[in-house]
Amino acid sequence: MERTKVWDLPVRLFHAALPVLIVALFLTSEDEDFVSWHARLGIAVLALVVARIAWGFFGSRHARFSDFVPSPAGLLHYARGYLRGEPEPHLGHNPIGALMVMAMLAALLLITLTGVVTYAGPEWEGPLSPWLSAGVADSIKEVHEGLAELLPWMIAAHVAGVLLSSKLERQNLPLSMVTGYKHAAAAAPPEPAVWVRGVGLVAAALLGIAAALAVATLLPRDAKAIDPTTILGGYTNEARAADPAFAPSAARGETLYRTEHVQDGKPVSCVTCHTDDPRIAGRTPAGKVVDPLAPSVDPKRFTDLAKTEKWFGRNCKQVLGRPCTAAEKADFTAFALAAGGAR
Ligand code: HEC
Structure with missing residues (x-):
């Protein structure tokens, strides 16, 4: 078994930032006084998710969707092995884990976007108010809240899957998401050239920032306090x-x-x-x-x-x-x- 680099620094930072932001988002979700903080934290998540999706095209090998998006046949094959208790080893995300990762990314994207529309809508007298009826805005808010309630269950399933895989693969997968290294039978396959990853990182960061700036223009302006x-x-x-x-x-x-x-x-x-x-x-x-x-x-x-x-x-x-x-x-x-x- 060799110690093999799997998760690059951007992936690990993204992964570390998400739980912190998500906890802060839940803590700021109930009290209307915190809504502007809730929105800022949500925009941070949106920027990270957009950057992560971009990194899924331009990033290092195991960060790429092409590395882990499973085919139906591959998924079935993996699931059979899993049920026998002998999952086929995957250096990056295994096919079931990959599905969960994609589901969580999609959920986060939808939650943040519906959150932005809600905050920019009539309830908060945001700039989208003239274009959104109260009924439509309410439905969008319900999607936001419904998915946000689903998210902890997805996270729980993700954590349970990681712990089970750790046991079956006999390695500490949570630790690998901190250090970036896993134990593997084979040597690491080649990575894209450094300059490719460098350009990819800049592109991903710029796309994340662009997404944050674009939605920030949609939010209600903080009114200047008057007497x-x-x-x-x-x-x-x-x-x-x-x-x-x-x-x-x-x-x-x-x-x-x-x-x-x-x-x-x-x-x-x-x-x-x-x-x-x-x-x-x-x-x-x-x-x-x-x-x-x-x-x-x-x-x-x-x-x-x-x-x-x-x-x-x-x-x-x-x-x-x-x-x-x-x-x-x-x-x-x-x-x-x-x-x-x-x-
Ligand atoms: C069903 C509960 C409820 C009743 C009844 C109620 N309010 Fe309120 N009111 C609220 C809540 C909730 C807030 C805002 C919460 C916060 O900012 O902490 C609020 C805030 C306000 C504010 C905002 C003040 C500011 O500028 O921050 C005004 C004005 C107000 N209420 C007036 C009234 C008047 C007048 C009545 C009676 C005719 C009334 N409320 C009855 C729940 C109520």
């Missing part, structure tokens, strides 16, 4: 167009906050999710944490007009069954602003 009093002023001016004597009132805002309405047979008010006290965190009926509403406690509140508008839109509809008027929004904002520091 809550600017938002209050905007609503006040809007309300004065209808009633020149209008002045925002925190007391009226508080009444709006606390008044119960009945929707779908159930009592609901702003208090339902935002709690009795706008200075403490609440919870939606679905169990999602809602940060405190008062800017004195959460300085991000009422600093992003698009976000404030989005939530007024959703929540007024849910509680009042109709949009809030500009006067109501001004009163409500005045109420939130009047709530002093943490209780």
Whole structure:
């Protein structure tokens, strides 16, 4: 048995980066506050996957699809050997492992692309909003979430397959993905020339970067933070167009906050999710944490007009069954602003 170089450095780096990014993506997937980080991490995965696919054409021998994409006959032959407990040795990916690798690459590509479209769509008021109906955007988001839920199972199957193959082949395959070396009966077959691999690496990196830059242009721009009093002023001016004597009132805002309405047979008010006290965190009926509403406690509140508008839109509809008027929004904002520091 000889110690043979199998996995080149780009393949190993790609492989090492993915689990880290995927864990970070799951950690940032639930809380809307992390969505811009979630998107950045997703773009990093997209860039890596695009570069890896390019490397699958230009890279070193075992990085290439031509080295491991199996024919149906080859797959069957390998599977038979596997079932007998004597899998035919493969220096690179074995045919079953190769299928899993390709399935995971395809899943990652689809997950990141549907994620980009979701974030660029109407839910986040991204630049694709004019072209995407809410229904289509929702279906795309469901593909994103469905595949993302499938991914851990694919990874589990991949890990199980690698461990089983390690046992059958009597070598530490996870370690080989770290060091790049495996034990093999035969000497390593020749590699493409160094300059070919060098050009290939540059091409793969450029394609990955190009993919990242292309999708980054599709994402919503981070709104420049404005002062809550600017938002209050905007609503006040809007309300004065209808009633020149209008002045925002925190007391009226508080009444709006606390008044119960009945929707779908159930009592609901702003208090339902935002709690009795706008200075403490609440919870939606679905169990999602809602940060405190008062800017004195959460300085991000009422600093992003698009976000404030989005939530007024959703929540007024849910509680009042109709949009809030500009006067109501001004009163409500005045109420939130009047709530002093943490209780
Ligand atoms: C079903 C739960 C729920 C109810 C009821 C609810 N809200 Fe909200 N509200 C939320 C959630 C969730 C957020 C945003 C979560 C976050 O940013 O932490 C939010 C955020 C807001 C914001 C965004 C403030 C900002 O600029 O960051 C405003 C304004 C708001 N709500 C107004 C209201 C008003 C007015 C009512 C009552 C008419 C109300 N909400 C009732 C769940 C609710």
